[in-house]
Amino acid sequence: xxxxxxxxxxxxxxxxxxxxxxxxxxxxxxxxxxxxxxxxxxxxxxxxxxxxxxxxxxxxxxxxxxxxxxxxxxxxxxxxxxxxxxxxxxxxxxxxxxxxxxxxxxxxxxxxxxxxxxxxxxxxxxxxxxxxxxxxxxxxxxxxxxxxxxxxxxxxxxxxxxxxxxxxxxxxxxxxxxxxxxxxxxxxxxxxxxxxxxxxxxxxxxxxxxxx
Amino acid sequence: xxxxxxxxxxxxxxxxxxxxxxxxxxxxxxxxxxxxxxxxxxxxxxxxxxxxxxxxxxxxxxxxxxxxxxxxxxxxxxxxxxxxxxxxxxxxxxxxxxxxxxxxxxxxxxxxxxxxxxxxxxxxxxxxxxxxxxxxxxxxxxxxxxxxxxxxxxxxxxxxxxxxxxxxxxxxxxxxxxxxxxxxxxxxxxxxxxxxxxxxxxxxxxxxxxxxxxxxxxxxxxxxxxxxxxxxxxx
Numbered sequence: 001x002x003x004x005x006x007x008x009x010x011x012x013x014x015x016x017x018x019x020x021x022x023x024x025x026x027x028x029x030x031x032x033x034x035x036x037x038x039x040x041x042x043x044x045x046x047x048x049x050x051x052x053x054x055x056x057x058x059x060x061x062x063x064x065x066x067x068x069x070x071x072x073x074x075x076x077x078x079x080x081x082x083x084x085x086x087x088x089x090x091x092x093x094x095x096x097x098x099x100x101x102x103x104x105x106x107x108x109x110x111x112x113x114x115x116x117x118x119x120x121x122x123x124x125x126x127x128x129x130x131x132x133x134x135x136x137x138x139x140x141x142x143x144x145x146x147x148x149x150x151x152x153x154x155x156x157x158x159x160x161x162x163x164x165x166x167x168x169x170x171x172x173x174x175x176x177x178x179x180x181x182x183x184x185x186x187x188x189x190x191x192x193x194x195x196x197x198x199x200x201x202x203x204x205x206x207x208x209x210x211x212x
Numbered sequence: 213x214x215x216x217x218x219x220x221x222x223x224x225x226x227x228x229x230x231x232x233x234x235x236x237x238x239x240x241x242x243x244x245x246x247x248x249x250x251x252x253x254x255x256x257x258x259x260x261x262x263x264x265x266x267x268x269x270x271x272x273x274x275x276x277x278x279x280x281x282x283x284x285x286x287x288x289x290x291x292x293x294x295x296x297x298x299x300x301x302x303x304x305x306x307x308x309x310x311x312x313x314x315x316x317x318x319x320x321x322x323x324x325x326x327x328x329x330x331x332x333x334x335x336x337x338x339x340x341x342x343x344x345x346x347x348x349x350x351x352x353x354x355x356x357x358x359x360x361x362x363x364x365x366x367x368x369x370x371x372x373x374x375x376x377x378x379x380x381x382x383x384x385x386x387x388x389x390x391x392x393x394x395x396x397x398x399x400x401x402x403x404x405x406x407x408x409x410x411x412x413x414x415x416x417x418x419x420x421x422x423x424x425x426x427x428x429x430x431x432x433x434x435x436x437x438x439x440x441x442x443x444x445x446x447x
Contacts, residue, residue, distance in 0.1 A: 014278070014413070049261060053420075053424060053427075054416075054420060055377075056423075056427075057375065057417075057419065057420045057427060058379070058416040058419045058420050058423070059380070059382035059383075059393065059419055059423045061382045061383055061385065061393060061395075062412055062419065063384075063416070064399070065393075065408070065412055066408075066409075066413070066416070068410045069408045069412070070408040070409040070412050070413075071409075073214070073217050073408065073409050074215065074217060074218070074409070075214045075216055075408075094246040123278050147285075151285075151286070151287040151288070152287070154286075154287035154289040154290060155287075155289060155383070157289070158289075158383075158386050165289060165290060165293075168293075169293065172297065176303065176364035178294075178297045178298060179298075180299075182290070182293070182294045182298075184288060184381060186286055186294075189272075189285065189286055189287060189290065190254055190282070190285050190286070190306075193285040193286075194281075194285055197280060197281075197285065
């Protein structure tokens with residue numbers, strides 16, 4: 001087993017890369033569509049809603065298969081890693097958009113007006129009134145999305161991305177040491193998700209320290 | 213980009229046949245059966261785990277916490293693979309369907325436990341103190357005061373979890389369960405000319421129809437119950 005550890009770690013590195021890159025795409029898409037869902041123009045809002053609802057309510061596996069097996073028919077041929085990155089980013093982006101939207105909507109206009117009439121400038125209002133609240137509302141759920149997404153990278157193994165899940169399966173069929181292999185793969189995921197959820201809890205406690 | 217493929221009528225032809233729809237909807241039935249078994253069993257186990265976790269006895273609290281946190285931190289796909297490889301070794305005759313359902317149940321139970329714990333701790337402490345000072349025991353307080361309110365509050369997050377579960381059942385396709393996703397693959401691999409684009413889109417729409425309806429129902433329930441929505445870590 002020890003001799004095969006580098007093989008699994010190599011897979012874990014692919015998992016980490018996939019998670020980090022997809023997160024960047026998800027944040028970009030999520031912020032864009034989240035803001036789009038709050039603009040005062042109905043057709044634009046509808047576009048945002050369509051994106052969020054469609055991608056949130058269909059399985060990630062179907063979306064990955066679509067990117068990997070269906071897009072080549074349109075002339076878009078993506079290697080497994082890129083297809084997985086694109087799907088995972090788009091899928092998670094829909095969830096991020098929901099978080100961003102509720103963050104924006106949670107701050108009442110009255111607060112902005114109150115801050116401005118107290119003599120705070122626009123930048124000061126943002127800095128001291130809006131952003132601290134928006135961040136404390138959106139960061140904990142975003143943290144949970146990061147954890148969920150890290151776990152979801154495993155779906156990429158279904159389109160032959162050589163992540164830790166895929167390498168684990170290869171190793172299992174080669175050695176039949178199911179317990180050891182899965183304990184190692186599981187430990188790999190825990191090594192990523194447990195520190196993340198610990199961090200999310202710490203941040204949440206820090207952000208809500210003045211409430212109640 | 214070859215957009216003509218999208219509208220190629222030969223590639224859509226399969227979806228005008230009743231037999232194709234019967235084939236896909238039988239898959240949907242398998243999907244629903246898996247989800248139904250998993251959600252019902254996980255409600256029971258989830259409630260048990262949640263009650264253990266809020267218990268005042270450390271020997272109940274700690275193991276429950278460990279199990280919940282560990283399982284919740286692992287990918288569902290890992291649990292599905294593990295159960296499909298492990299179960300046959302233990303000599304228990306479970307086919308891929310059983311193995312996938314077991315894995316989905318275990319995972320959903322851990323998530324549900326967390327949802328129910330959030331529901332239980334959201335009940336005002338004063339109510340528990342009032343119930344206790346009226347002479348109700350711990351079990352009676354739980355049974356008549358806390359749980360009836362807590363279980364009502366957890367319905368919306370519970371339905372969201374059902375949506376997640378229905379999406380997760382598609383992962384059973386990877387170990388060979390003939391549910392909707394796998395049947396879609398079988399369909400587009402056997403069609404001539406191949407139509408993965410059309411078939412996967414149709415399958416996505418079927419999942420969407422079910423999940424979107426559930427999401428809307430959950431939202432409506434949340435609004436009708438009123439009050440601040442229960443926040444549960446979604447992962």
